[in-house]
Amino acid sequence: MAGAGPAQSSPSSTSYSGSARLILAELGRVRVVATRPEVPGYQRDQFGQTWTDDHDGRGGHNGCDTRNDVLAEQLAAVRYRSKSRCVVVAGTLATDPYTGRHIEFRKAAAAKVQIDHVYPLARAWDMGAAGWPKQRRVDFANDETANLLAVDGPANASKGDDGPGEWLPINRGYRCTYVLRYLQVARKYALPITTADRDTARAITRSCP
Numbered sequence: 001m002a003g004a005g006p007a008q009s010s011p012s013s014t015s016y017s018g019s020a021r022l023i024l025a026e027l028g029r030v031r032v033v034a035t036r037p038e039v040p041g042y043q044r045d046q047f048g049q050t051w052t053d054d055h056d057g058r059g060g061h062n063g064c065d066t067r068n069d070v071l072a073e074q075l076a077a078v079r080y081r082s083k084s085r086c087v088v089v090a091g092t093l094a095t096d097p098y099t100g101r102h103i104e105f106r107k108a109a110a111a112k113v114q115i116d117h118v119y120p121l122a123r124a125w126d127m128g129a130a131g132w133p134k135q136r137r138v139d140f141a142n143d144e145t146a147n148l149l150a151v152d153g154p155a156n157a158s159k160g161d162d163g164p165g166e167w168l169p170i171n172r173g174y175r176c177t178y179v180l181r182y183l184q185v186a187r188k189y190a191l192p193i194t195t196a197d198r199d200t201a202r203a204i205t206r207s208c209p
Contacts, residue, residue: 018176020205026183027201031128031192036163042125048138051115055142058137066142074150075105097178099153101172103122114153116143118178119185120161128190140189147185164204167194176208 044050051066053059059069064086073079075091093103093113103111121129121141129137140147159167164179179201186193193201 003025003086017046018178019174019209023176023180023183023201023205023208026180026187027198030183030186031190031194032195032198036123036126037094037195038128039130041130042122044121046125046134046137047121047129051141052138055139056138057142058144059081059099060139060142066144067115069103070148070150071116073114073144076114081107091098091151092174093152095163096155096171097149097174098159098169098171099152100173101152111153113150114126114156116149116151116156116159118147118149118181119163119189119191120159122161123163124189124191129189129191130204143185143188146181146188149181164195164200165194165198168200168204172207179204 013025051068052063053065053097054065055061055066059066062069064072068088071088073092074093077086077090077092079090080087081087081089087107088105089107091105093105095101097102098116100209103113116182124137124140132140144150155169163181167173169178181198183184183201184191185191
């Protein structure tokens with residue numbers, strides 16, 4: 001049934017406010033490695049079926065896939081497919097975190113808004129997830145609370161599987177929050193960061209609140 005979605009939850013909400021103090025604190029809690037290793041064997045399905053509902057985090061086992069859960073939470077003015085409580089067909093990304101743009105989402109042009117893994121899957125595989133149990137990888141890939149953001153599609157494509165040491169959002173107002181989220185995900189899942197990530201995080205604090 002069509003209807004309005006929940007109030008928009010801003011990706012820059014209080015728990016992810018990218019202050020210099022919080023970034024420096026997180027840097028003290030994560031392990032740093034010189035460079036990203038290359039671990040063979042990565043495939044997307046190593047992290048489960050794409051956007052599976054079969055995970056143990058928020059939104060798991062609710063009958064809706066993770067992509068639609070994230071769209072429903074992070075877009076405003078959400079509309080659903082007729083007779084469906086899951087499939088988001090329209091909404092508004094009021095301020096895209098990565099570009100600062102206002103984006104109108106329509107399912108017919110779904111690639112305009114993509115769901116980004118702040119700490120990318122391929123990167124996580126190389127940094128330790130290759131040795132995790134399968135369910136932990138599934139939970140990581142569908143962690144709506146920490147690791148997933150609705151963002152501009154082309155910006156997400158430009159990021160690829162880079163970390164902050166190689167890529168930062170063109171929206172300078174979100175860079176501090178992005179770096180903090182990346183570090184928080186790294187700590188939550190005991191994933192290391194590279195020296196380039198660390199150096200960028202340190203440097204970015206000069207422009208953070």
